[in-house]
Amino acid sequence: MSLRYALIALLTGRPMTGYDISKSFSRSVSHVWHAPDSQIYPELNRMERDGLLISVEVPWGKKGTKKEYHVTDTGLADFRAWMESPLVPQRQRDPAYLKAAYFDFADPKAVREQLRQQRTYWEEQLRMLEGTRATLVDRSHPTLAARLAKLDEREAELAVRFKVYAYDGLIAHARTELAWIADGFALLDELYDS
Amino acid sequence: MSLRYALIALLTGRPMTGYDISKSFSRSVSHVWHAPDSQIYPELNRMERDGLLISVEVPWGKKGTKKEYHVTDTGLADFRAWMESPLVPQRQRDPAYLKAAYFDFADPKAVREQLRQQRTYWEEQLRMLEGTRATLVDRSHPTLAARLAKLDEREAELAVRFKVYAYDGLIAHARTELAWIADGFALLDELYDS
DNA sequence: GTCAATTAACTATGTCCATAGTTAGATTGT
DNA sequence: ACAATCTAACTATGGACATAGTTAATTGAC
Numbered sequence: 001m002s003l004r005y006a007l008i009a010l011l012t013g014r015p016m017t018g019y020d021i022s023k024s025f026s027r028s029v030s031h032v033w034h035a036p037d038s039q040i041y042p043e044l045n046r047m048e049r050d051g052l053l054i055s056v057e058v059p060w061g062k063k064g065t066k067k068e069y070h071v072t073d074t075g076l077a078d079f080r081a082w083m084e085s086p087l088v089p090q091r092q093r094d095p096a097y098l099k100a101a102y103f104d105f106a107d108p109k110a111v112r113e114q115l116r117q118q119r120t121y122w123e124e125q126l127r128m129l130e131g132t133r134a135t136l137v138d139r140s141h142p143t144l145a146a147r148l149a150k151l152d153e154r155e156a157e158l159a160v161r162f163k164v165y166a167y168d169g170l171i172a173h174a175r176t177e178l179a180w181i182a183d184g185f186a187l188l189d190e191l192y193d194s
Numbered sequence: 195m196s197l198r199y200a201l202i203a204l205l206t207g208r209p210m211t212g213y214d215i216s217k218s219f220s221r222s223v224s225h226v227w228h229a230p231d232s233q234i235y236p237e238l239n240r241m242e243r244d245g246l247l248i249s250v251e252v253p254w255g256k257k258g259t260k261k262e263y264h265v266t267d268t269g270l271a272d273f274r275a276w277m278e279s280p281l282v283p284q285r286q287r288d289p290a291y292l293k294a295a296y297f298d299f300a301d302p303k304a305v306r307e308q309l310r311q312q313r314t315y316w317e318e319q320l321r322m323l324e325g326t327r328a329t330l331v332d333r334s335h336p337t338l339a340a341r342l343a344k345l346d347e348r349e350a351e352l353a354v355r356f357k358v359y360a361y362d363g364l365i366a367h368a369r370t371e372l373a374w375i376a377d378g379f380a381l382l383d384e385l386y387d388s
Numbered sequence: 389g390t391c392a393a394t395t396a397a398c399t400a401t402g403t404c405c406a407t408a409g410t411t412a413g414a415t416t417g418t
Numbered sequence: 419a420c421a422a423t424c425t426a427a428c429t430a431t432g433g434a435c436a437t438a439g440t441t442a443a444t445t446g447a448c
Contacts, residue, residue, distance in 0.1 A: 022396090037398075083299050090289070095199075101356060102273075105277050162298050169291055195403095197405095212427060213427070229405085236428090258412085261426090
């Protein structure tokens with residue numbers, strides 16, 4: 001159900017086509033919530049059916065048209081209701097921890113290689129998160145900027161601070177993963193090399 | 195596909211019935227990997243069909259029987275292959291971060307209440323993780339103890355250290371969440387109260 | 389002028405996962 | 419004696435999600 005609210009959240013910034021949304025998801029939104037096209041398009045249709053969004057046909061080139069989705073009052077009310085509803089804690093389901101608990105079943109070289117890949121992945125994540133965080137702070141992030149244009153300074157301040165707060169959480173998470181990976185290398189050195 | 199390997203991992207400790215496994219999952223295993231009955235039983239059947247496990251009918255009481263699942267050599271080889279295969283990074287899909295990014299849409303009181311609930315949840319998680327970690331270190335954890343009985347001291351040391359390592363990662367994760375939640379309270383104080 | 393890349397909007401299939409049951413024998417407490 | 423609880427092994431249904439396509443118009447590069 002969270003995809004629905006991720007979509008409303010994104011569309012509060014500015015109206016978008018399914019394609020725009022898909023691109024946003026594969027760029028910055030996926031840091032907070034990942035979804036592929038095959039989930040986005042059907043969900044947009046269901047949301048329009050449920051009255052949370054309305055689509056407006058907009059011409060595109062000479063013959064083409066595209067559908068721009070706008071959040072309705074119902075959609076916004078639904079979003080606020082969800083925002084104030086209790087959070088369902090996520091179940092643990094990260095294969096990295098499962099594997100780590102059984103590293104003794106694998107060859108140390110293969111383990112080291114996996115840790116290197118994990119480190120590369122999280123370093124890249126961290127770099128991207130810090131990059132996006134900076135565009136939030138200086139208000140140059142495109143979707144955020146569109147939303148801020150509709151708000152007064154006090155509201156804009158709140159919107160920016162909470163987005164930065166969310167990114168700070170993601171950044172802390174990435175740093176924690178990297179520290180854990182570094183501990184993993186140290187543990188391998190201790191157990192297999194010396 | 196990771197459920198399959200979580201099941202083999204668990205069964206390397208000792209043979210178990212589906213019911214034993216289900217109980218283990220709702221106790222300690224769910225820290226590393228969560229799964230309900232409705233996933234466990236069908237997956238055990240598929241794994242037996244695929245030759246990764248064999249089930250042995252064991253009498254239970256006067257008339258009843260139960261099926262005890264054992265890991266086959268094929269199953270163990272499959273597990274080792276998975277352990278050495280590259281890890282697929284998990285996509286971000288935690289509603290907590292999505293919500294945090296849009297806290298300005300919710301009433302500050304409702305936000306505070308959610309942060310309190312999150313804090314309670316993660317404090318409880320942390321308490322349980324630290325409790326289980328202690329039973330790993332002193333080797334009193336039942337499933338681990340069963341597995342250690344089959345290993346020599348060197349192998350046992352490795353098995354224990356990697357399990358503790360995995361739990362240390364989970365504990366660090368829980369602490370990071372708690373620190374982020376504390377930052378959330380501080381941010382609310384700054385933005386709404388003073 | 390044409391060819392590749394991009395924009396747009398999907399669909400199809402299968403697995404994963406959550407919620408909520410069911411059926412039946414065994415054990416324990418009173 | 420019998421009720422409550424536990425052990426055991428499921429099933430049914432629907433939604434979430436991944437992977438991998440399809441079709442067609444538009445725009446930009448050479």
